[in-house]
Amino acid sequence: MESLIELKDIVKTYKVGSVEVHALRGVNLTIQPNEYISIMGPSGSGKSTLMNIIGCLDTPTSGRYELEDVPVHEMDDNQLAEIRNRKIGFVFQTFNLLPRANALHNVELPLIYSGVHATRRKALAEAAIEKVGLSDRKSHKPSELSGGQRQRVAIARALVNNPSLILADEPTGNLDSATGDEIMQVFKDLHAAGNTVVLITHEKEIAEQANRIVYIRDGNIADDVRI
């Protein structure tokens, strides 16, 4: 396996009413295993669309996307769901935890959809929660946790299926700067432990913590900088 992600001539066009919106205009991007990469750009630049395509939540209008040499752009909804489940760990700006389920159950969720047996599921979820340092909070509901703790639960959920890629969309956007720094440290640790991390952000300071920054502007890659 050469590269983890291989995007070739990715084009995404939306129709809003009768107007065609060109969100991505032929993006080429390669990401190697164990890279720590930021995708940066102003709002409307197409970075969210790119994230959705990398995260297999959306499919390109044209172009090729290979994830671990598997052509993802040809897949149907069910196959994409399976890829999301096994290969991608999402971390969102608004955490996106199930509000009425406790931390442990939230972390278990991806394992439920991959059909892991209950006892093994619980063990894996507890291990993931321990990795983010929240073992003593595992039976708390999201409303009983601070913003930073919620994001840690979300990171544990992203990790639990041992994905090929952690995809974080503005993970510090809803946090104060001190908590944001803590969360960024978690990503740094995950990268150090061998994970591939893709960070989507519009904040320069956040983006600069990665080893590589890809700038998106008007649906194209404007710059690709390795630090």
Add this chain to the structure above:
Amino acid sequence: MTPFLIKLWENIKIAIRALVQSKMRTVLTTIGIIIGVLTVVSVASIIEGLNRGFANQIANLGSNALYVQKYPWASMEDFSKFRNRPNVILKEADFIRERMRLAEAVSPSTGTRQDIRSRGKTLNGISVNGVTNNYDVVTGLVIEEGRFFSFAEIERDKNNVVIGWEIKENLFENRNVLGEKIKIGTTNYTVIGVTEKRGNFLGQSLDAEVYVPLGTVFKNFGWHRSISIAVKVTDATRVDEARDELRFLMRLARKLKPTDEDNFSINQQDVLMDMYNKLTGGLYTAAIGIGTLSLLVGGIGIMNIMLVSVTERRKEIGIRMALGAKRKVITFQFIVESIIICGVGGVIAIILSYLVSIIISKITPFPSAVPAWSVFMGLGFSALIGLFFGIYPASKAARLNPIECLRYE
């Protein structure tokens, strides 16, 4: 467990959790289904009760008994047509008794309504049956106290009387009645027996009757009356054959020409049952139909709630999809929720319908029984309604775009 079973079980748990989390909504929706199923099952049990009650009462007439009478029991024709028929007379009963091969017993009887008095108490308009000594055998009348008439008593037109259970209650309460005198019309009679409690037939008590020798009715209340000839058939499987023989003998006794219509009726309990079914069948179908409508309303309630629920839980659906839930898994989760609501509602409704059935038989004269088929129908129906009205909201949930769902706040 295979991954499939794990997923199935987890989905059921997710559905239950979602239902428990919105208790009020679940309870209200369930009530809709409960009312629907309860209506259907209750209507069915009232109908079943009425049917059973009627069948039981008809059975009192004796399944292998034929009755030669002036009027038919049930007819779609105008009854005035039968008024000019000749009375059925005692001689015809004798004629049949002497000749009929398939008759085990032939029992002529007649009736009148009279006031009955005893020790200052009066019962008005009591049915007085003039009978012969084998009337009890032919009609299945059971004597609880004392005895029925002997042949000699009938021959001599003795002023003896067998009274119904209710007459005894009303006139004598718990005292011994055998040997007591009661006055029927203007004549005193000696009580020789009491019949066993029989209940109601078409709303009329069968226990508020008295029985006297046939001849005494003619003697004391006038000769010009038509009798009823009860014929007990030797073999219950040959009732139709016996009916033909009886008709032939009656026509012979009356010297009817082959072209003449029968000027008498041969009645049988089947006729009543047929009539009953004809009269009530349509009514019952309509009642069940109306009950089903309320089930439908409950189902629409389910669909409404599920649709609201899908909109409200878009974020949850988006999260689940992002984490790898396939569309069919989302569909399944919502259908399971709907089926659980309906299933639980159905079970509660059936428990309630047993209570309703008990209450109905306590406070109304109608017997009521929850038939087994209505339980299965009620449960099956509610599960089907859950499935049917759950499919649309569930597929709507599954068709949602995860990206838009995640953006939804």
